[in-house]
Amino acid sequence: MFRTHNLGELNITNKDQQVTLCGWVHKTRDLGGMTFIDLRDRYGITQLAFNLEKNSELCLKARSLGREFVIQVAGKVIERSSKNLQISTGEIEIEVLQLNILNISKTPPFTIEDQSDGGDELRMKYRYLDIRRNVIKDNLLLRNKISLETRKYLSNIDFIEVETPYLIKSTPEGARDFIVPSRMNQGQFYALPQSPQTFKQLLMVGGMDKYYQIVKCFRDEDLRADRQPEFTQIDCEMSFVDQEEILMTFEGLTKHLIKEIKGVEINEFPKISYDEAISLYGSDKPDIRFDMKFIDFTKSSKGYNFQVFDNAEIIIGFVVKGCANFSRKQLDKLIDFVKTPQVGATGLIYCKFNEDGTIKSSVDKFFSDEIKNIWKENASCNEGDLLLMMSGETEKTRKALGTLRLKLAEDLNMRNPKEFAPLWVVDFPLLEWDEDSQRYHAMHHPFTAPKTEDIAKIKTDPKSVRANAYDLVLNGNEIGGGSIRIHDKELQKQMFTHLGFTDEEAKEQFGFLMDAFEYGAPPHGGIAFGFDRLCAILGGEESIRDFIAFPKNNSGRDVMIDSPSYISKDQLDELKIRNL
C-alpha cells in the first residue's frame, strides 16, 4: 500500500493516527527551525511538518525537494498551532517520520496555482500539468458529475444508453464530414458521425422506445473560437411522444442537473416562439436573466423629417433601467461598438429620461418632447432610464440591437453566472434559404416534421412553414435542440423533394432510413444537448475549452501530442491513397 489516506480526508478526528501519504510538493516554507510542505493530490492539500532540531537529516531532505516532486511520507497526525479553517485539513498537520522520493520533477513551465502564469499556448502544450490546477481539475470533476447525474436521471425514467457506431457513412448534407479510408474496401471511406441522428431514429424503428447516449460527434468545420472538431452530445430520442412530452422530459433533466450541480431549484421553464424571440430579443437564443425587451417604434416615429427613421423598415429600441446618467463618453463608446464590423450597424439613437424630468436625446433636432414622451410611454420608461434605438432593415436591425443588448448586460454585470434562466424556443421555421446553393435547406435536419397546419404552405410560402422543432436555451446559450421527426415515408419523400434532393440522391444517402420507415416506424422525436457547453455554463464559464481534458486549438491541432502529423508512405500505400 502506497498510502493510507488521500490528502483531502484527514482532520482533527484523526489526531495521533499514524498515516502514510503520497502526493506532489505544492509549496515549501522554511521558518527557521521548521519546514512546512503543502502536499497536494486530487482530493486536497495536507500540511507536512519537519523539525530541524528533532530530525535534522529528514528536515534537510525535505528542504531539498523541488516543486512538483512526488513523495511518500509516513508520520503522525498532529493538531496545528495556527489553523487554516478555509480547508478541510486545515486543523491538522503531519509530523513526518519518513520521507521517500517517488519521482523528481523539473521546474514546471508555469505555476500550478489557480491563477497560473502560463499563457494559453503553454497551458495547452503541457495540459497534463494544467490539469493539476484546481480550476481545470474541478471542471473535469464537474463534467464527470454532470454525466453521472444525466445517466442517473434518464435511466430512472426508462431510457437506455445504446452505443451507435463511429465508423459510418458520409452524407453531403449538413457540415463537412471527417472521413476514414477503408483498407479492406479499397477506394471507399467511412465517415465519423456528426451526430447519431439516423441511428437513433433506427433504434426507434427497432422499438428501443427511449434511447440516450453521451457520445462524441465530429465536424470538420473551420473552427471559430470555442468550437471543437470533436465534441460531446447528450443524444436522446423517444417514441410515441408529442412535442410537449419531450419538452417536459428534458425540462425535468435540466432541472435535475441545475439542482444537483448548483443547488438551484427552477420552476417551469418559459416558452416562446422563434418569431417572438427574434422580435423581442433579436436572437433565437435570448438571455432572459435580464429584461431589455425590444419595443417597436416604427409606427410612432416616422414622418418627422428624420431620414434615418423615415427610410427604415423597422425602428426598435430597448430601455436600460437607471442609466440616464450615462456620460457622453459612455454613449459614444456604445455608438462606436455598434459600428464595429462585428455588429455592423450604421448608428445608434439614445434618449435620456433624466431624473429631473428633462429629456435629452441624440435626435432632439427632429423629435419634440411630446414624441419622446410617447416613446417613454410605449417603452414603460421611468425617469432615470435610458432608451436606445436602432432602425433599418428588419433582420439586420434586430440582430444588431440584440448584440447591443448583450453587450450592455455584460457591461452592467447583469449576466450573473450563478443565476440560471432556461427558456424553450419553439416553432422554429422548417426551412431556411441558403444563398450559396440558392435553395432551401432544412433548418434543423431533413427529418424534422412540419407543423400539420402548415404543411399546405410548403409550396406556396416555404419560409413561413413552422416545424415541430425546439431549442433549449440557458443564459443566452443554446444548450439543446431537437424536433419531432417525420415517421411517414410519403411525407419524408415530399420533404426530400422540397429540399432539392433527386430520388436517387435521397435513396443513396438516406435509403436505409426510408427503407426502415416502411416496416412500422413509430411516431418519435428527440433532442441533443451540447454537453461541453452545458458543462461550461453549469461551471459558470462561457468558454468550453477548459471543460475538455485534451482540447484542440483553432487549427484543429492537439499541441500537446503534436497531432495531426505526417504518416509513413507505407501506411498510405496500404490504404491505396496518396497526398496531392
Place this chain on the structure above:
Amino acid sequence: MFRTHNLGELNITNKDQQVTLCGWVHKTRDLGGMTFIDLRDRYGITQLAFNLEKNSELCLKARSLGREFVIQVAGKVIERSSKNLQISTGEIEIEVLQLNILNISKTPPFTIEDQSDGGDELRMKYRYLDIRRNVIKDNLLLRNKISLETRKYLSNIDFIEVETPYLIKSTPEGARDFIVPSRMNQGQFYALPQSPQTFKQLLMVGGMDKYYQIVKCFRDEDLRADRQPEFTQIDCEMSFVDQEEILMTFEGLTKHLIKEIKGVEINEFPKISYDEAISLYGSDKPDIRFDMKFIDFTKSSKGYNFQVFDNAEIIIGFVVKGCANFSRKQLDKLIDFVKTPQVGATGLIYCKFNEDGTIKSSVDKFFSDEIKNIWKENASCNEGDLLLMMSGETEKTRKALGTLRLKLAEDLNMRNPKEFAPLWVVDFPLLEWDEDSQRYHAMHHPFTAPKTEDIAKIKTDPKSVRANAYDLVLNGNEIGGGSIRIHDKELQKQMFTHLGFTDEEAKEQFGFLMDAFEYGAPPHGGIAFGFDRLCAILGGEESIRDFIAFPKNNSGRDVMIDSPSYISKDQLDELKIRNL
C-alpha cells in the same frame, strides 16, 4: 399523450381502468367471434380483445392489421378468461374501444420471434427489425445495465470518468491505425485511438488519481470471426498503487457486476502465473469451470521403444473423468480433431481405465499395465476415467492439448454459461519474440514495468523477464488486461532501446509522454476490460456481435447502411488526397 401505460406494466391491479396503449402488432388470432392481438413494445406484450358481435367495424379493422403495424388503442383493462401466467400481463387483456393506425408495415423479411427465420446476412441488413426481437433487445438492455453498474461501482470508489480525444496521433507500434486526413493541416493525418493508453497515463501525471472511461477503440485489423474494427473498453488507471491493489479493485468491480447482473456471489478470485497457466492448461486464458489439468508424463514415459514419446520434448495429458466408456468412434473423432489444421497435432494417445479394472490404451504394444498404473497414479485417475496424452515440442503440444481440453469440455457440457469462474493470470513475460521483425516486442505495451528482480536479466535473457502485467480471465475468455507502468523516465528510455526504437523514433512517437514523465509522474497502473466480450459472457454467449447494436461484418462493412462507401471527388479534393 400517445399512451397511458407501456405494454409490460398492466396487471390485474389495473382491472377496469381506461387505458391508451401503443405498440407493434406482434400476432393476430381470429377465434370466430373474437379477435386477439398481441401488442408488443420494448417492455412486453399486452393482449387486445375485439368482439365481432359487440363492435363488428372495430373488430374487422383489427383483423385487417398486418404484422408489425404500429397502432394506438384505447380501452378498458379486463380480466382474461384464460390466463397466461408466464408473462406479467398475462392475467389481463384490453377490451378495445378505439383503434388508430399510426403506421403501416410491409411484411418483414423475417419473423420477429426469439427463434427468427432470418439468416445472419438478412438480420444484419435489417438490424432495426432484428433489434425488435427479444434476444437482441435483451442483450442491449443487459449491456446498458452493465455499463450503469460499472459507472456506479467505480464512481463510488472515487474514480472519475474523463473523456479522452478520438482524433489523436498515429503510432506504428501495435495494431494498424485507422487514420483521418486533416483538411486544415494539409498532408497530415489524425489516427483513431486503439486505446486511450497514453492519455490515461497523462491523466495520472496530471494528478487525476483514479480514472475510468467506457470508450470506443479502433483497430484496422483483418477481422477474424468475432472481432470488430470498433469495439468498447472499460479503460481504467490508478495512481499510487501496486499490482495487488489494482487486482483487488477490479476484482471488486467484477464481483459486483456478476452479482448485480447474474445474482451470483463469487469468493476471492484464484491467481496463477502465466507459466503455470501455460503448463497446466496450455493457454494463458484457461477456462477453470472444469478441471482436466495437464499432468506431465515426460519422465515416466520415455525409454519404452515408443518413438513418438522417446523423441518428444514433452509428454503431457489430462484425465476425462468417467469417460473410459468412450467408444472407438468417439475416440477416433477426437484423434481426427487434433489432426485438423486448427489444432495441428500429429496424434493422440488414449488410455482407458475401465470400471472392471482392465486397462485399454492405444499404446498397449509399448506400455505394460505396470507403466499405465504409474500413469494412473500420477494423474490421480480412478476406474472409469479416460486419460488422453500428447507429446512433441513443448509449446505446440501444450497448445494442442489445451484446444482438445476445451473441445472435450464443450462436448461434455462442462462449459455452463450460468457458472462464472474468474481467474487472474499474473507474471506475464515482458517481451515476446516477433518472427517477422526479428526483434522483441512488448507483450503488453512498451510502458509495462518489468518486475524489479528481473530487470538485471533484460540484456542476458530477455525472454525470461517477467512483467507486472496481469489478465483477468472469465470462463476461458480474457476479459481484461493491464499492468503497472514505468513511471521513471530512465527506465522507459532503456525499455525503448530494448524494443529497438532509436532515440528519434521514441521521441517522435512518445516524446510527449516522456516529456510528461519529467514533471513528477506518480507510480501508476491500470487495466482495460473488453466491454463487448464482458457483455457477451454475462449474457451467456460466446459471440459479441449480438451485444452490439449495429455491428460490422467480417469485411468491416455495415451492410445496413452500406458503409464504407465511395465519396465525391470534391471531398477528396478538399482533403488534398486521391485514391491510387
